[in-house]
Amino acid sequence: MYFPSVPANLAKTLRDRRSRLAALVDFPVILWSGRSTPRNYPANTFPFRASSHFLYFAGIPLEYAAIRLEAGSLELFMDDASPASALWHGEMPKRSEIAQLIGADAAFPLAKLASRAARAATLAVQDASTYLQQCEVLNRLVSLASSPLGIDLELVRAIISLRLTHDADALTEVRQAAACTVAAHKAGMAATPGAKTEADIRAAMEAVIISRNMTCAYPSIVSVHGEVLHNEQYHHQLQPGDLLLADVGAESHMGWASDVTRTWPVSGTFSPTQRDIYNVVLAAHDACIDKIHAGVEYRDIHLLACKVIAEGLVDLGILRGDPEYLVEIDAHALFFPHGVGHLLGLDVHDMEDLGDLAGYEEGRARSDRFGLNYLRLNRVLQPGMLVTIEPGFYQVPAILNNSDRRLKFQDVVNWERLAQFADVRGIRIEDDVLVTETGSEILTAALPTQANDIEQLIQGERTSNVGWTAGKFGLKSQPRGGYMKRCREIFEKIRPQLIEERSGWFVAIEGYSGDYFVDADKAVAKQKARQKYPEGRPVIFQLKSVEQEAKEKAEYEVGDQRGREIFEQIRDELIKTHYNCIVIVEPESGDYFIGSKESVALKNAREKHPHSRLYVFCLN
Structure with missing residues (x-):
């Protein structure tokens, strides 16, 4: 058990966290770290990962340990390693040394915990042996973390309120994990020309994570079958026409996660159909990130992703009808069935062990609708929240070949047109976004999303993701991720000169060139933009007065x-x-x-x- 680079101010950060907890609960709290699980016999275990709730207050991944929190104090309960264990694991820090490191007020052997357990609340851990210890020490049946009762429920709500937003030390850890993840994805793209299987690219990506003394925050998804959302098979041969979906994220050695997805062509060049769908997903990605502000409903961000994807698929002739109506009947979910993202922190899906108690505000329930059932987050955004934005497009046979859905959506899906996009199995674009006081910050912005930039990374050329210039409108260079903002700036520049004579008309703006196209008919305005920029992503605005x-x-x-x-x-x-x-x-x-x-x-x-x-x- 080694802690290679514990932050110098760790003890102070932990004191601040437990002081904030003390302001929310008036009873003692005991949190267990858990213990490693055997793979096939006791001495051969899976890698240990401490409970995230324990980590939040204890800071370091102690195995087979517990902490007791009350009125802002922390007591550490763990046993010193036996002398014999040094042969196999090396010298371990003493309990007293660890207590000093994390700012504990007292430290005791684990056997003393039962004598300090009266009236204590807790959260159930994931491993069975520790769960049995929890029930024995507390002398009661501990309810599951996703359905707590009594004071355990009070504790859950308190911890959620603390972990929903992140302090400076947490953000430092997440930034490190994000930087490592960006480097891993770039390594994967660079390795693609010489790779033969998905495993070759996975190896290149995870090698970067390991080299920085980090681990994967979740099992890596590196697959040419992107339609399988959590695909953990890596044996497929890479073919020139394939798209590779890589959902890979690093976890810092202190336990904080990053979660990033990119999709790129194995050949180094998107086919026309792949590029068309990719740009639809990218438009949804950019629109959602632009909408992230404190006070915004995350559910509305998800619905925006649905609408933008529906609009794009209508433009491509895959869907028919009004995009808003298509979203209302869940037609978009044929191709985008999951939520647009989730909380991020010590867990890659932060606090998801608590079920919907963390992801959904009190009084809200998960919808049964096809297009909303998999929405993981339904809260008002607050400064300090970390969320992912990850729209996608998938051709999942189990969904598209379902006879009931075929019948329900027969009038709004052009199946013949869809067949022309058979080389697009799955595309997802995902970034980690911090909600700030004034808007948002993309923590993974150093990894390009534009199709051209991704192609250049694979081909070994220098990327151009550092900025852009909008020509005649004199807009300042901005980092990647602000396409919608660029279009909005152009619109605000031209609105005064157009509003008087063309109020109610529509303006289609191509953000990179700065060109715009005006018509009383929304579809015609977009068509004009498409004629000049077939691969562009025109954004539509309506001329309304302030x-x-x-x-x-x-x-x-x-x-x-x-x-x-x-x-x-x-x-x-x-x-x-x-x-x-x-x-x-x-x-x-x-x-x-x-x-x-x-x-x-x-x-x-x-x-x-x-x-x-x-x-x-x-x-x-």
């Missing part, structure tokens, strides 16, 4: 407030007979619709109010 935009925003806020007022008026009565059901409110009429599932309530609401803005609430 006053009109402010009015629409105010109307939305009024509707939101009115919807919440209606729900609060009916909530107490309905919860008695419809606990955990979904309520959809139409604020103008005051109508509300109840269903055991969101899709049921939504269908009923849309039948009566096909064009109204609706608000969704959960009775719990």
Whole structure:
């Protein structure tokens, strides 16, 4: 057990964390680290990974240890290594040395823990042997972390409130993991021309992680079968027409994770169909990152990704109809079935051992809708939160060949056109994003996302991801990741000269050239841009006055407030007979619709109010 580079201020950081916990709970807390699990016999174990909740307050990955927290103090419980263990594992730090390192107030052998366990709350660990010890020491059955009861539930809510946002030391660790992950992905791209199998590229990527004394935050996904979302097979031969999806992230030696995905062509060049779909996914990726600000609903970011993907697939002729309607009926989920991202921190899916208690704000429930069921995060963004943004496109046979879905979406999917994109099995683009006081910061921005830049990395040429110039509009050079912002800046430059004569018209902007195309018909404006820039990603704006935009925003806020007022008026009565059901409110009429599932309530609401803005609430 060695700690090669423990931060100098670790003890202070840990004191600050437990002081903040003490302000939230008034009972003692015991957290266990867990222990390694045998692979096939006791001495041959899987690599040990301490409980993330333990790590948050203890700082270092101690095995077979526990800490007791109360009123801001920390007591460490662990046994000193036996003299015989030095033969196999080397000299280990003493309990007293570790206690000093983490700023513990006292340290005891593990056998003393039971005498200090009265009234203590805890969180269940993942390994069975430690879980049995938890129940024995606390003299009660410890509920699972995803469904805690009593004071354990109080503790869960307190820890969630602390771990949702990250302190400076945590961000230092995450930045290190992110930098390592970026280097690993670049190594994978550089290794592609000489690689024969997926395993060759995986080896190149994980070699970078190991060389920096880090581990993988999760089993690497390096696959030409990107339609298998968590594919852990690496034996496939690489073929020139393949796309390789690499979802690989480093974990710092202190336990903090990064999570990044890139998709690139094995040949070094995207085919026209691959580039078309890639640019659709990239447009969703950039739009979502541009929307990240404190106060924004993450669910709205997911729905934005759905809409942008639907728009792109309509433009390519794969889907038919209005993109907003396609999202409402979940047609986009045929190709983008998962959520747009998740929390990130000590866990790659941070605190997911707590089920939806961490990912969903209190009072919200996971939807049963095809397009929302896999949404992992449904919270209002706060400064200090770390999230991933990872839209994708997949052709999953189990989804696309499902007879019920074929029937349901027969009028909105052009299956013949889709067949022309058979060389696109799966594409995902994922970055790690910090919510700041003024917007967001992409921690993995050093890894290019533009198709041309990725091709150049594979081909061994110098990339151009450091900045850009928008020509006649005089926009300042900006780092990668701000395409939507660039288009918005262009739009704000030209809006004053267009708004008087063409109010209500649409403007299609190609962000890299700075060119724009105006028409009263949205589709025509986009078509004009496509004619000049077939591989471009035009962004559409509508010419509205500042006053009109402010009015629409105010109307939305009024509707939101009115919807919440209606729900609060009916909530107490309905919860008695419809606990955990979904309520959809139409604020103008005051109508509300109840269903055991969101899709049921939504269908009923849309039948009566096909064009109204609706608000969704959960009775719990």
